[in-house]
Amino acid sequence: xxxxxxxxxxxxxxxxxxxxxxxxxxxxxxxxxxxxxxxxxxxxxxxxxxxxxxxxxxxxxxxxxxxxxxxxxxxxxxxxxxxxxxxxxxxxxxxxxxxxxxxxxxxxxxxxxxxxxxxxxxxxxxxxxxxxxxxxxxxxxxxxxxxxxxxxxx
Amino acid sequence: xxxxxxxxxxxxxxxxxxxxxxxxxxxxxxxxxxxxxxxxxxxxxxxxxxxxxxxxxxxxxxxxxxxxxxxxxxxxxxxxxxxxxxxxxxxxxxxxxxxxxxxxxxxxxxxxxxxxxxxxxxxxxxxxxxxxxxxxxxxxxxxxxxxxxxxxxxxxxxxxxxxxxxxxxxxxxxxxxxxxxxxxxxxxxxxxxxxxxxxxxxxxxxxxxxxxxxxxxxxxxxxxxxxxxxxxxxxxxxxxxxxxxxxxxxxxxxxxxxxxxxxxxxxxxxxxxxxxxxxxxxxxxxxxxxxxxxxxxxxxxxxxxxxxxxxxxxxxxxxxxxxxxxxxxxxxxxxxxxxxxxxxxxxxxxxxxxxxxxxxxxxxxxxxxxxxxxxxxxxxxxxxxxxxxxxxxxxxxxxxxxxxxxxxxxxxxxxxxxxxxxxxxxxxxxxxxxxxxxxxxxxxxxxxxxxxxxxxxxxxxxxxxxxxxxxxxxxxxxxxxxxxxxxxxxxxxxxxxxxxxxxxxxxxxxxxxxxxxxxxxxxxxxxxxxxxxxxxxxxxxxxxxxxxxxxxxxxxxxxxxxxxxxxxxxxxxxxxxxxxxxxxxxxxxxxxxxxxxxxxxxxxxxxxxxxxxxxxxxxxxxxxxxxxxxxxxxxxxxxxxxxxxxxxxxxxxxxxxxxxxxxxxxxxxxxxxxxxxxxxxxxxxxxxxxxxxxxxxxxxxxxxxxxxxxxxxxxxxxxx
Ligand code: FES
Ligand code: FES
Numbered sequence: 001x002x003x004x005x006x007x008x009x010x011x012x013x014x015x016x017x018x019x020x021x022x023x024x025x026x027x028x029x030x031x032x033x034x035x036x037x038x039x040x041x042x043x044x045x046x047x048x049x050x051x052x053x054x055x056x057x058x059x060x061x062x063x064x065x066x067x068x069x070x071x072x073x074x075x076x077x078x079x080x081x082x083x084x085x086x087x088x089x090x091x092x093x094x095x096x097x098x099x100x101x102x103x104x105x106x107x108x109x110x111x112x113x114x115x116x117x118x119x120x121x122x123x124x125x126x127x128x129x130x131x132x133x134x135x136x137x138x139x140x141x142x143x144x145x146x147x148x149x150x151x152x153x154x
Numbered sequence: 155x156x157x158x159x160x161x162x163x164x165x166x167x168x169x170x171x172x173x174x175x176x177x178x179x180x181x182x183x184x185x186x187x188x189x190x191x192x193x194x195x196x197x198x199x200x201x202x203x204x205x206x207x208x209x210x211x212x213x214x215x216x217x218x219x220x221x222x223x224x225x226x227x228x229x230x231x232x233x234x235x236x237x238x239x240x241x242x243x244x245x246x247x248x249x250x251x252x253x254x255x256x257x258x259x260x261x262x263x264x265x266x267x268x269x270x271x272x273x274x275x276x277x278x279x280x281x282x283x284x285x286x287x288x289x290x291x292x293x294x295x296x297x298x299x300x301x302x303x304x305x306x307x308x309x310x311x312x313x314x315x316x317x318x319x320x321x322x323x324x325x326x327x328x329x330x331x332x333x334x335x336x337x338x339x340x341x342x343x344x345x346x347x348x349x350x351x352x353x354x355x356x357x358x359x360x361x362x363x364x365x366x367x368x369x370x371x372x373x374x375x376x377x378x379x380x381x382x383x384x385x386x387x388x389x390x391x392x393x394x395x396x397x398x399x400x401x402x403x404x405x406x407x408x409x410x411x412x413x414x415x416x417x418x419x420x421x422x423x424x425x426x427x428x429x430x431x432x433x434x435x436x437x438x439x440x441x442x443x444x445x446x447x448x449x450x451x452x453x454x455x456x457x458x459x460x461x462x463x464x465x466x467x468x469x470x471x472x473x474x475x476x477x478x479x480x481x482x483x484x485x486x487x488x489x490x491x492x493x494x495x496x497x498x499x500x501x502x503x504x505x506x507x508x509x510x511x512x513x514x515x516x517x518x519x520x521x522x523x524x525x526x527x528x529x530x531x532x533x534x535x536x537x538x539x540x541x542x543x544x545x546x547x548x549x550x551x552x553x554x555x556x557x558x559x560x561x562x563x564x565x566x567x568x569x570x571x572x573x574x575x576x577x578x579x580x581x582x583x584x585x586x587x588x589x590x591x592x593x594x595x596x597x598x599x600x601x602x603x604x605x606x607x608x609x610x611x612x613x614x615x616x617x618x619x620x621x622x623x624x625x626x627x628x629x630x631x632x633x634x635x636x637x638x639x640x641x642x643x644x645x646x647x648x649x650x651x652x653x654x655x656x657x658x659x660x661x662x663x664x665x666x667x668x669x670x671x672x673x674x675x676x677x678x679x680x681x682x683x684x685x686x687x688x689x690x691x692x693x694x695x696x697x698x699x700x701x702x703x704x705x706x707x708x709x710x711x712x713x714x715x716x717x718x719x720x721x722x723x724x725x726x727x728x729x730x731x732x733x734x735x736x737x738x739x740x741x742x743x744x745x746x747x748x749x750x751x752x753x754x755x756x757x758x759x760x761x762x763x764x765x766x767x768x769x770x771x772x773x774x775x776x777x778x779x780x781x782x783x784x785x786x787x788x789x790x791x792x793x794x795x796x797x798x799x800x801x802x803x804x805x806x807x808x809x810x811x812x813x814x815x816x817x818x819x820x821x822x823x824x825x826x827x828x829x830x831x832x833x834x835x836x837x838x839x840x841x842x843x844x845x846x847x848x849x850x851x852x853x854x855x856x857x858x859x860x861x862x863x864x865x866x867x868x869x870x871x872x873x874x
Contacts, residue, residue: 016405019425027380027423032372033365035546036424037497038580042810045497073365086363090355090776093784094222095362096369096497096546121819128810130497130547131222132787134821136780 002066006031007075017063022046024062025072033073033099037128044127047100047107048072054107073099082106085144093131101127105141114145203282204233205247206290210310210324212237213245217255218275219266219518220248220358221548222784223839224777227356228272229279231773235349236283236342239323240310246357248542251520261628264520267553267667269740269837272773276835277341284339286330293330294321344771344832353776358544370543371501371577373514378503378573379408381566382427382582384434385416388803389587390441390662393417400433410434413565415558420570424577440803443662448592448799451661452488455594455615459486463613463655464633467643470651472600475609479600483690487597487679489865491798492590492668493807495815498546499583502563503575506531511538511567514575515560516545518553526557530564549788550667554588555623558664584813585805589798590668591617593675595642597683599649605691607702609651612642612679617665618658633658637667641676641739641844646709647684647702663800669788670843673739677844678851678865681735685852686861695852696722696734708829709736712745712766715827720747720764730761731857735848740837742769743829746786748822748849752858756869760790760822760850768829770836775828778838782826785842790822791815793847795866 004011006029013028025034025048034057037045041059048057049071057065076083082105092098101124108115108123115123120138129137205213214233218225226246234241249255255264258274287307294312295302304315313320344350361367386392396417398410406426411418417436421427476482503514504527511531517523520540528538545552552559563576578586593616600609618635620626629636634643634656643654668674688698696717703710713736717723726732729751736745749762765782772778795814799806807813851862860872 015423015425023423023425027425030374031365032368032374035369035497036371036499036577038810040580040809040811043497043580076365078364083363087355087359090359090780092222092356092359092362093224093780094220094497094545094547095358095367098362099365102363124818125820126817128497128815128817130495130549130788130815132784132816132821133780134787134816134818135783135824137818 002062004029004062004066004070005068006070007072013062015062017061019062020058021048021060021062021065021070022057025057031072031074035096035099037097037100043097044100044104045097047103047127049103049107052107052110054104073102076102076106080106081144082109082140085140088143089136089140091133091136091140093133097127097129097131101129101137105137105144108141109144115141203279204237204286206286206323206327208324208327210240210243210322211245212239212243212323213247215247215249217249217264218271219516219542219545219548219552221266221516221518221545221552223271223781224356224774225266225271226358227354228773228777229275230357231349231354232275232279233283235347236280237287238307238309241349243310244357251524251540256521263522265522265553266518266548267550269742269840272835273741273837280341281339284341285336288336288339289330289333290323290326292333293326297321297326297329350773351771351775354774356777367544369498369546370503370514370516371498371546373503373541373543373575375503375505375573378575379420379422379570380424380427381418381420381574381576382424382431382579383413383416383418383562383566383576384431384436385582385586386438386440388438388440388443388446389664390443392439392441394437394439396434396436398434400435401430404430404433406430409570411566411569413562413569415562415565418566418569418576420566420574428579444803446663446800446803448490448801451592451800452594455592455659456486458615458657458659459594459596459613461657463615463657465653466634466639466656467652467654472609472611472651472653475651476598476600476611479608480603481601481690482598483601483686484596484598485683485686485863487595487682487863489593489675489678490796491592491663492792492796493584493798493813494547494549494551494668495584495813496545496547496549496551499580500551500559500578500586501576502559503573504563504567505573506564506567509533509537511564512541513538513560513563514541514543516543516548516552517560518545518548518550519555519557522555523557523560526561527564530561531568549669550671551588554666555620555625558586558588580810581808584807584809587664588666589663590674591619591665595675595679597679599683599687601687601691605693607647607649607687610645610649610653612654613657614639614642614654615657616659617661617663619665619667619671621658637672639676640672641737642680645680646706646738647699648704649702669785670739670840673737673840673844674792677735677737678847681737681845681848682851682861682863685733685848685855689855694723699734699736708743708768709738711829712736712743712768715829716745716747716764716766719766719825719827720749722747731853733849733852733854733856735845735852737841737844739841739844742767742836742838742841744841744845746845746849748846748853750850750853750857752854752872754874756872756874758794758850758854758867758869758872760820762823762825763846763849764825765842766827766829767838767841768831769838769841770831770833772828773835778828779826781838782842783824785840786824786846787816787821789843789846790820790850793850793865793867794820797866
């Protein structure tokens with residue numbers, strides 16, 4: 001039995017201690033916004049915040065997440081600057097990578113409220129978007145950081 | 155000028171009342187006698203394109219799969235243009251499977267592909283909108299007892315010009331639903347368009363940002379189990395024997411069963427299923443492909459390319475003119491197998507009952523999947539229901555005439571007798587086949603004294619995508635699979651003598667359409683080789699192309715604008731090179747200019763891609779721009795990294811570590827221009843892909859003098 005704090009809510013799950021947090025969130029807690037893309041820490045689709053920092057939930061065993069503050073895409077308010085910027089820039093195409101991208105961007109902006117293009121390249125390159133929405137992700141991050149979006153694209 | 159459109163028998167309009175009031179409107183195929191008597195209303199109720207609720211919501215039922223290309227916005231825009239509804243009241247539903255949802259160009263098949271969605275629904279969806287608006291206006295006119303031509307429709311209301319009275323669509327829906335549908339409708343003249351052609355925010359964005367959007371992998375039903383499948387390590391391999399003892403002991407594992415595609419481990423959740431699979435012991439009968447190797451295949455293809463193939467195109471006498479040319483040039487090109495690597499790995503949920511089967515999946519091929527599922531389940535086609543979920547990328551992989559991921563899931567559901575969702579891991583997905591075929595091309599050209607090409611000979615070697623599928627009949631003509639030679643047998647350049655032939659190889663690697671299909675390799679070969687010819691004849695590659703494009707105005711227009719936007723001819727900073735390419739596919743024309751640099755280690759950086767598209771009339775320019783960026787990222791992944799290879803029958807790649815795709819730091823700046831056009835709307839999802847590879851490789855040549863003839867680019871070949 002593990003007790004998890006997900007999006008401010010306590011969740012108790014009965015799973016084996018080595019179960020990846022990703023699958024606990026999806027299969028046991030029933031929050032499907034966090035996505036499975038590679039299972040190897042290579043794509044970022046499964047990104048969640050653990051104590052405010054972006055982590056790959058497919059690489060974290062549930063036993064190591066117990067007691068920590070976990071935030072998934074569902075836990076980011078719709079009014080947050082990042083989500084609003086994502087809508088303003090109409091970022092998603094297929095949309096599958098976007099929860100991970102958004103979580104990574106939230107984490108980036110927390111550390112660097114005014115990221116440069118180089119910061120964005122460094123922080124966001126672990127998150128694959130097979131649809132190639134990168135230019136819009138970049139402008140959305142700049143927009144969320146308070147810069148006018150247009151022209152923010154590299 | 156407005157256009158009066160007859161509602162043909164084929165898309166005969168039917169209306170009906172919605173339970174609880176409201177207007178439902180749809181087009182359906184002629185119904186059979188029996189159906190017309192009893193079931194017509196029921197089947198129509200499920201098959202409407204538009205549903206207007208008494209609460210003013212306008213539900214649009216879209217029969218195309220949303221995989222990122224924006225159909226859940228573009229097609230509603232077509233309806234909204236004519237319906238004059240309030241855009242904020244629109245909701246989207248994915249269509250069930252039914253004949254009224256068949257592709258208007260594909261015969262009796264419902265599906266999404268070939269960059270055809272807007273083109274093929276352009277009239278159909280606008281007519282649906284116009285018919286609904288007409289009925290709502292008639293309902294209002296009758297309510298007010300005024301002539302209908304004193305009324306107008308605006309933003310979800312019918313308004314009487316004289317009395318200024320207004321009624322919302324919701325308020326009119328019930329009355330309208332009782333009216334006879336119009337026999338003909340008047341379509342707006344394009345100069346009156348208010349929706350079509352305007353950059354429009356996607357309707358599916360909010361759900362995709364909130365995390366609530368549901369993809370196939372997110373589908374769930376009560377009592378659902380999760381399955382993973384261990385498939386043979388070699389294509390065509392079979393299970394020899396297996397021991398499920400240890401797997402069954404894994405906590406959470408419910409069942410282990412053999413299915414035609416391998417051994418399925420069924421468990422209460424994904425993590426348990428994966429553990430169960432690791433504990434499986436299987437002896438494979440690897441079959442005849444155990445020796446398959448890319449190196450051997452390549453040699454075989456290279457040999458074949460020296461022999462005559464089946465003629466795909468013959469104009470003049472290329473062989474003779476080549477022999478007599480002042481100068482000749484020959485080259486060989488090759489491209490590898492490629493995986494689609496959609497971000498969402500394949501998956502399929504099946505709930506199979508005695509007399510019904512429900513399937514939740516992201517598919518581009520509903521009818522095929524449904525019928526295949528029915529055959530496996532022993533049910534009638536109509537007993538199988540497909541819920542088309544959002545697709546976390548398609549690129550062709552989810553349009554499989556062999557329904558691989560659906561049929562496998564039905565087999566498993568049949569065995570376990572409980573609802574089951576099959577999830578492919580990234581490794582399963584990447585090793586699961588249905589790749590873009592590997593191609594080998596031998597090409598030569600003859601030039602006269604002035605450097606003008608007089609002869610062109612191109613031999614193509616590779617697998618047919620449609621061979622052995624029900625598409626073979628319609629796609630293969632005179633022994634030529636059209637998708638193998640598209641973009642090669644129809645080059646736009648004025649060369650008097652052209653000969654193109656094809657060797658269709660017999661290799662057991664499953665192949666499939668991959669974003670831009672045959673064009674994904676032919677554009678690379680043709681546009682690289684044209685560039686070589688330009689350099690050999692001492693001409694500027696842009697000017698050289700313009701000089702050969704003759705009457706192909708649209709090619710010329712995109713090429714010219716791309717050159718202008720990219721400042722072609724202006725000097726670049728030290729260490730940068732530019733390359734250009736133009737290609738037409740799926741009815742559209744795209745030119746791209748790439749700006750690159752190459753470092754000492756031979757690593758290529760693409761700094762900028764200037765892209766110009768002429769796709770005829772544009773529905774949503776914002777989507778067109780996004781699709782060009784997307785296509786460029788997709789094309790660059792293949793140019794720089796993508797490669798599926800075989801050794802001892804096994805695929806050497808497994809995940810994004812050894813099959814890299816483009817990442818943020820590698821994404822160039824993209825500058826997209828759209829040619830303003832009144833021509834009919836054409837493809838957008840795919841046409842941006844083909845010019846990427848040649849534009850980049852041509853840029854590398856102009857910078858380094860090294861010609862890339864094999865993809866992906868190998869840095870060691872470009873090392874200083
Ligand atoms: S699924 Fe976790 S990084 Fe890809
Ligand atoms: S939007 Fe499709 S993978 Fe990013």
